[in-house]
Amino acid sequence: MPGSSAAPPTAPPASRADRVRALATDRLTLRGPLLPILHAVMDEFGWIAEEDLPIIADVLNLSRADVHGVVTFYHDFRRTPPPAHRVQICRGEACQAVGAQGLYEAATDRFADDTTIEVAEVFCLGNCALGPSGTIDGHLLGRLTLDRIDAAAAGWSR
Numbered sequence: 612m613p614g615s616s617a618a619p620p621t622a623p624p625a626s627r628a629d630r631v632r633a634l635a636t637d638r639l640t641l642r643g644p645l646l647p648i649l650h651a652v653m654d655e656f657g658w659i660a661e662e663d664l665p666i667i668a669d670v671l672n673l674s675r676a677d678v679h680g681v682v683t684f685y686h687d688f689r690r691t692p693p694p695a696h697r698v699q700i701c702r703g704e705a706c707q708a709v710g711a712q713g714l715y716e717a718a719t720d721r722f723a724d725d726t727t728i729e730v731a732e733v734f735c736l737g738n739c740a741l742g743p744s745g746t747i748d749g750h751l752l753g754r755l756t757l758d759r760i761d762a763a764a765a766g767w768s769r
């Protein structure tokens with residue numbers, strides 16, 4: 612209708628199950644499609660839900676146990692929704708030599724009761740000369756200290 616300013620109709624958002632099936636189907640022709648599918652689910656949702664496994668298994672004509680085995684083998688595939696904030700501390704050798712172990716333990720203790728913050732270890736971020744290295748919500752930092760982590764956390768609403 613001329614002059615109409617009505618927005619065009621939009622399709623309803625796809626359910627998680629529909630999206631997982633589409634992500635799997637889109638990668639079905641890849642050689643060794645399971646890992647790319649799992650990475651795609653991680654990229655879109657941030658974690659792999661238990662209910663995703665039978666969908667992926669169905670698309671790939673695998674057993675649910677096959678998919679479960681791969682998901683649980685790799686540490687990077689989250690099985691629960693991610694927390695609001697994530698601190699990663701490098702535990703690689705160069706960072707260990709400049710105090711990363713103590714920093715990791717102190718940060719883990721500091722946020723042990725805070726479900727909105729996850730402290731995780733990572734092994735070499737390619738920032739070895741500036742250790743201890745880590746990330747806060749994905750931002751790479753060198754010369755990381757507990758004070759710097761505390762300063763970031765102070766700005767987070769919890």
Ligand code: FES
Nearest residue numbers: 701703706736738
């Ligand atoms: S060992 Fe920590 S960044 Fe390389």
